[in-house]
Amino acid sequence: MANSTVTDWETAEFWARSRTEMTSAYALPPAVYADEDFFGSEQVRLFGRAWVGVALAAEVAQPGRLLVRSVGGRSVLLTRSDAGLGGFLNSCRHRGTELAEADCDIANTIRCPYHRWHYSADGQLVAAPFFDEVPREDFDMTDYGLIPIRTEVWGPLVFVSLDADAPPLRIWLGDLPERLAAYDFENWGPASVPGGSRTFDVAANWKLLAENFAEYYHLPWVHPELAKVSRVPDHYRYQGPGMYCGQTTTPVSGEERDDWLTLPPAAGLDDSDAASGRFVALFPNVTLAVLPSHMFLMRLEPLSAGRTLEHCTFLFPPGPMTDAEPSAELRESFEITRRFWIEVNDEDIDICERAQRGISAGGAPPGPLAPRFEEPLNRFHKMTADLMTLPSLAELEIPRGDRPGSVDLFGSEPNPVPPAIERIQASTATGRS
Ligand code: FES
Numbered sequence: 001m002a003n004s005t006v007t008d009w010e011t012a013e014f015w016a017r018s019r020t021e022m023t024s025a026y027a028l029p030p031a032v033y034a035d036e037d038f039f040g041s042e043q044v045r046l047f048g049r050a051w052v053g054v055a056l057a058a059e060v061a062q063p064g065r066l067l068v069r070s071v072g073g074r075s076v077l078l079t080r081s082d083a084g085l086g087g088f089l090n091s092c093r094h095r096g097t098e099l100a101e102a103d104c105d106i107a108n109t110i111r112c113p114y115h116r117w118h119y120s121a122d123g124q125l126v127a128a129p130f131f132d133e134v135p136r137e138d139f140d141m142t143d144y145g146l147i148p149i150r151t152e153v154w155g156p157l158v159f160v161s162l163d164a165d166a167p168p169l170r171i172w173l174g175d176l177p178e179r180l181a182a183y184d185f186e187n188w189g190p191a192s193v194p195g196g197s198r199t200f201d202v203a204a205n206w207k208l209l210a211e212n213f214a215e216y217y218h219l220p221w222v223h224p225e226l227a228k229v230s231r232v233p234d235h236y237r238y239q240g241p242g243m244y245c246g247q248t249t250t251p252v253s254g255e256e257r258d259d260w261l262t263l264p265p266a267a268g269l270d271d272s273d274a275a276s277g278r279f280v281a282l283f284p285n286v287t288l289a290v291l292p293s294h295m296f297l298m299r300l301e302p303l304s305a306g307r308t309l310e311h312c313t314f315l316f317p318p319g320p321m322t323d324a325e326p327s328a329e330l331r332e333s334f335e336i337t338r339r340f341w342i343e344v345n346d347e348d349i350d351i352c353e354r355a356q357r358g359i360s361a362g363g364a365p366p367g368p369l370a371p372r373f374e375e376p377l378n379r380f381h382k383m384t385a386d387l388m389t390l391p392s393l394a395e396l397e398i399p400r401g402d403r404p405g406s407v408d409l410f411g412s413e414p415n416p417v418p419p420a421i422e423r424i425q426a427s428t429a430t431g432r433s
């Protein structure tokens with residue numbers, strides 16, 4: 001690339017203009033989006049160490065289910081056994097063969113196709129054919145279980161980290177579980193009707209998709225229809241401590257179009273959650289768009305510098321959309337919601353692919369971020385820089401959050417109906433002063 005060489009990103013200077021305060025911050029250099037060498041390094045340093053969202057918890061809820069996922073260039077297995085959720089490298093302990101090619105049901109046994117070593121779903125080696133005929137003194141089956149990886153669940157998602165030094169998932173997520181607690185995502189599930197999930201093959205770097213989700217600067221021009229239900233002046237930051245970028249639309253509007261308000265809302269939401277859309281880009285690869293009645297969840301799977309799979313799923317609170325045959329009226333409401341989201345998502349894909357083309361083939365040097373709208377990108381860029389440069393994630397500093405109602409909220413007024421967690425913080429702060 002012009003302006004950078006292959007190893008530039010290992011230096012502090014490469015990231016310096018994104019590590020500043022918001023009012024002097026710049027976008028990231030073209031190489032981070034377009035250079036395959038950078039991508040290779042990112043697979044190891046970023047996706048090979050972060051907590052990466054790899055599946056819906058619902059996909060591996062039943063004992064005997066096995067999922068195959070790719071993380072940071074490694075293939076991993078997720079299993080459900082009586083011992084719970086398990087995560088392992090997809091490689092036999094005999095001579096390394098890939099154990100499974102695709103998601104499947106295994107009952108309780110993972111069989112290597114090469115010489116038929118058997119593993120239980122919790123990763124123990126249970127059979128090694130013919131080793132008893134000519135025994136080896138140094139061979140103990142208990143030494144050859146599958147190699148475990150760190151696996152955790154939050155809300156609707158399974159996460160894995162391939163790095164022993166990454167902080168625990170609860171630290172990584174920061175205040176997000178508490179912030180979103182009232183939605184009770186553990187009990188949300190996919191639709192009981194077809195059309196609830198879809199994968200898009202996008203000709204853009206995964207970070208462009210995540211960044212695009214994290215800013216609403218583009219809203220009036222790229223999404224004129226979305227801007228009617230999620231009005232620009234009704235956006236506020238929604239960021240506590242944690243490895244995420246967030247914004248909220250409060251309130252979601254229904255005067256001009258009501259596409260986000262046609263389905264029945266979750267029970268038990270307070271006045272803030274019930275009125276709002278929460279938009280969280282969970283670093284690195286998951287975005288959650290949470291409305292009172294549904295969630296549009298996106299999981300980004302990078303394939304190369306310029307290509308990403310976008311796995312999209314609708315999730316619903318427990319009720320007629322998840323556990324019964326929905327009425328014709330409800331199906332129609334879902335179809336309105338679904339169509340609207342697909343249109344918005346198509347608009348985002350088009351603009352991100354165009355951004356990728358300009359960055360790859362034009363390669364203009366990074367420009368200044370807009371303080372009014374792009375602080376979440378600055379936060380995202382700093383997290384990216386940390387993962388790419390820190391020798392150990394034991395040194396990772398989790399980003400701090402906004403102070404409720406503070407001047408950190410560049411250009412936005414304080415939210416008139418703030419989320420419960422911010423109201424509690426604000427009253428605690430007032431009580432102290
Ligand atoms: S490589 Fe798996 S049994 Fe030989």
Ligand SMILES: [Fe+2]
Nearest residue numbers: 212222223348
């Ligand atoms: Fe968008």
